[in-house]
Amino acid sequence: xxxxxxxxxxxxxxxxxxxxxxxxxxxxxxxxxxxxxxxxxxxxxxxxxxxxxxxxxxxxxxxxxxxxxxxxxxxxxxxxxxxxxxxxxxxxxxxxxxxxxxxxxxxxxxxxxxxxxxxxxxxxxxxxxxxxxxxxxxxxxxxxxxxxxxxxxxxxxxxxxxxxxxxxxxxxxxxx
Amino acid sequence: xxxxxxxxxxxxxxxxxxxxxxxxxxxxxxxxxxxxxxxxxxxxxxxxxxxxxxxxxxxxxxxxxxxxxxxxxxxxxxxxxxxxxxxxxxxxxxxxxxxxxxxxxxxxxxxxxxxxxxxxxxxxxxxxxxxxxxxxxxxxxxxxxxxxxxxxxxxxxxxxxxxxxxxxxxxxxxxxxxxxxxxxxxxxxxxxxxxxxxxxxxxxxxxxxxxxxxxxxxxxxxxxxxxxxxxxxxxxxxxxxxxxxxxxxxxxxxxxxxxxxxxxxxxxxxxxxxxxxxxxxxxxxxxxxxxxxxxxxxxxxxxxxxxxxxxxxxxxxxxxxxxxxxxxxxxxxxxxxxxxxxxxxxxxxxxxxxxxxxxxxxxxxxxxxxxxxxxxxxxxxxxxxxxxxxxxxxxxxxxxxxxxxxxxxxxxxxxxxxxxxxxxxxxxxxxxxxxx
Ligand SMILES: Cc1cc2nc3c(=O)[nH]c(=O)nc-3n(C[C@H](O)[C@H](O)[C@H](O)COP(=O)(O)O)c2cc1C
Ligand code: SF4
Ligand code: FES
Numbered sequence: 001x002x003x004x005x006x007x008x009x010x011x012x013x014x015x016x017x018x019x020x021x022x023x024x025x026x027x028x029x030x031x032x033x034x035x036x037x038x039x040x041x042x043x044x045x046x047x048x049x050x051x052x053x054x055x056x057x058x059x060x061x062x063x064x065x066x067x068x069x070x071x072x073x074x075x076x077x078x079x080x081x082x083x084x085x086x087x088x089x090x091x092x093x094x095x096x097x098x099x100x101x102x103x104x105x106x107x108x109x110x111x112x113x114x115x116x117x118x119x120x121x122x123x124x125x126x127x128x129x130x131x132x133x134x135x136x137x138x139x140x141x142x143x144x145x146x147x148x149x150x151x152x153x154x155x156x157x158x159x160x161x162x163x164x165x166x167x168x169x170x171x172x173x174x175x176x
Numbered sequence: 177x178x179x180x181x182x183x184x185x186x187x188x189x190x191x192x193x194x195x196x197x198x199x200x201x202x203x204x205x206x207x208x209x210x211x212x213x214x215x216x217x218x219x220x221x222x223x224x225x226x227x228x229x230x231x232x233x234x235x236x237x238x239x240x241x242x243x244x245x246x247x248x249x250x251x252x253x254x255x256x257x258x259x260x261x262x263x264x265x266x267x268x269x270x271x272x273x274x275x276x277x278x279x280x281x282x283x284x285x286x287x288x289x290x291x292x293x294x295x296x297x298x299x300x301x302x303x304x305x306x307x308x309x310x311x312x313x314x315x316x317x318x319x320x321x322x323x324x325x326x327x328x329x330x331x332x333x334x335x336x337x338x339x340x341x342x343x344x345x346x347x348x349x350x351x352x353x354x355x356x357x358x359x360x361x362x363x364x365x366x367x368x369x370x371x372x373x374x375x376x377x378x379x380x381x382x383x384x385x386x387x388x389x390x391x392x393x394x395x396x397x398x399x400x401x402x403x404x405x406x407x408x409x410x411x412x413x414x415x416x417x418x419x420x421x422x423x424x425x426x427x428x429x430x431x432x433x434x435x436x437x438x439x440x441x442x443x444x445x446x447x448x449x450x451x452x453x454x455x456x457x458x459x460x461x462x463x464x465x466x467x468x469x470x471x472x473x474x475x476x477x478x479x480x481x482x483x484x485x486x487x488x489x490x491x492x493x494x495x496x497x498x499x500x501x502x503x504x505x506x507x508x509x510x511x512x513x514x515x516x517x518x519x520x521x522x523x524x525x526x527x528x529x530x531x532x533x534x535x536x537x538x539x540x541x542x543x544x545x546x547x548x549x550x551x552x553x554x555x556x557x558x559x560x561x562x563x564x565x566x567x568x569x570x571x572x573x574x575x576x577x578x579x580x581x582x583x584x585x586x587x588x589x590x591x592x593x594x595x596x597x598x599x600x601x602x603x604x605x606x607x608x609x610x611x612x
Pocket of ligand 1: 228229230231232233234235237240257258259260261262346347348349350351352384385386387389390565566567570
């Protein structure tokens with residue numbers, strides 16, 4: 001579809017490659033089976049299953065959308081509709097370190113945009129994009145529920161609070 | 177008024193998240209007591225306490241519980257709203273990360289009172305990964321000690337809790353959006369009625385309560401309704417958590433009896449304005465709440481008083497802005513948030529929030545037109561009350577209040593194509609803003 005409509009921003013990047021199906025590794029499959037026992041319907045397991053997909057592969061590929069659909073008896077369109085609705089599901093691969101800078105009001109007035117600008121400049125990367133070496137993705141995110149310790153930068157699953165440009169540089173040096 | 181440590185009594189103890197520490201401090205006594213009462217007695221006690229929900233709307237909790245029909249054809253559900261995504265709000269996180277057993281105990285009692293089926297969910301925002309791990313561990317401990325599972329303390333009541341992680345959508349904090357999300361759908365709010373108390377998650381009667389609300393329940397059971405009412409004033413009772421952020425010296429979560437004076441909170445407890453600058457505006461209840469000017473902040477922070485002042489207590493997320501902040505830029509940032517978070521179901525909200533953001537951005541960039549201030553008001557008028565859920569109304573709160581209260585500053589931008597000289601640039605205007 002993307003080929004037919006090159007300018008359509010709503011078209012998914014590409015069709016899934018049916019020759020390269022994905023399957024959960026055994027540990028993840030065990031977790032998936034446990035998830036199913038916690039909800040009264042299969043469909044309700046969709047969000048936790050997508051989190052699991054992301055834990056395993058780092059993003060939710062078109063192939064993973066097909067796979068999850070089969071696991072939960074849902075159409076790929078239903079699964080993709082959910083993936084694209086929620087911010088945290090990565091529809092493209094992200095860097096090893098996903099640098100998520102909160103710029104909402106309480107962080108903004110504590111100079112969060114300085115950190116964000118600094119990261120974009122220093123890593124020479126456009127907002128939302130990943131560095132060429134695949135190490136870092138820089139994005140601006142909405143309030144992280146940690147405004148009392150603003151500004152806040154979330155790196156993968158971890159919060160870094162009371163940040164500033166100097167501390168950000170020190171943190172970057174640790175993230176290799 | 178002095179700070180209190182009631183809801184937050186445990187958080188400074190070493191190892192505060194462990195069940196042994198919680199039990200040492202008298203934990204799970206309220207479950208023992210409640211399970212010996214009848215369901216109706218528990219609900220009546222919560223009604224008598226006059227507690228109002230801490231999630232935003234301030235709806236009386238006991239009354240909400242009593243709307244659940246008995247003998248409904250489908251099972252009844254309890255959902256804990258731990259989405260905490262309202263900008264300026266960070267109180268539920270403290271309870272979950274520092275005292276998870278208080279929430280669990282509150283949920284057991286609440287589930288018992290509403291006749292919940294044996295499973296409940298804590299819907300926690302996906303970004304609170306650490307909080308979710310703390311809760312999972314606490315749930316395991318509670319199961320091992322027999323406070324969760326089959327036949328709790330020999331009462332015949334079966335109950336368990338699952339942590340359900342959200343995935344980054346503010347709208348899933350709205351109760352019917354939350355219900356949709358728990359069912360595995362996009363978090364798009366439902367038309368009410370039917371209200372969740374009648375038809376909610378998985379087709380059954382459902383009670384959605386905020387973390388702080390549920391955490392108050394064990395305190396009420398242990399100490400009684402009169403004790404709870406001794407904090408605050410009639411109809412605005414209980415201990416309350418206030419989140420203060422922005423341009424104050426000592427931001428953080430503060431606990432007071434409901435109704436601490438806003439001015440006193442900012443100047444006496446939070447150390448006043450950062451860098452000795454002048455106060456410019458206060459948002460008293462999270463991003464959705466209309467702004468107050470400095471001459472309007474001498475008021476008690478309770479549901480009724482803040483509403484009377486033309487704003488709302490909401491989630492008690494108090495954002496303080498000093499005079500270095502450009503009001504247009506601040507409101508633009510909030511408008512951008514609402515445009516990003518609109519679920520897209522209703523045209524006025526989906527399109528309108530984007531237009532609010534665009535017009536505020538052009539004013540900030542010095543490209544505003546003379547009629548833009550009125551344009552913002554008329555656009556707001558076309559969103560408010562014309563969309564399905566309260567997000568539409570929330571989005572216009574900061575816009576209308578700022579245009580009305582800071583009209584001169586808006587006009588200054590439009591006439592001089594610049595911000596007020598005393599303000600500081602908090603963002604570069606040449607940086608591309610990611611689309612949403
Ligand atoms: C757009 C929107 C976002 C909301 N976000 C939250 C939230 O993050 N946490 C919360 O507890 N309530 C939130 N609410 C309020 C809930 O709809 C609901 O009123 C609340 O969870 C009820 O709990 P309570 O009775 O204990 O206050 C939100 C409401 C709206 C309209
Ligand atoms: S008002 Fe906005 S957020 Fe609420 S249902 Fe409509 S489009 Fe969605
Ligand atoms: S505004 Fe950044 S954490 Fe709330």
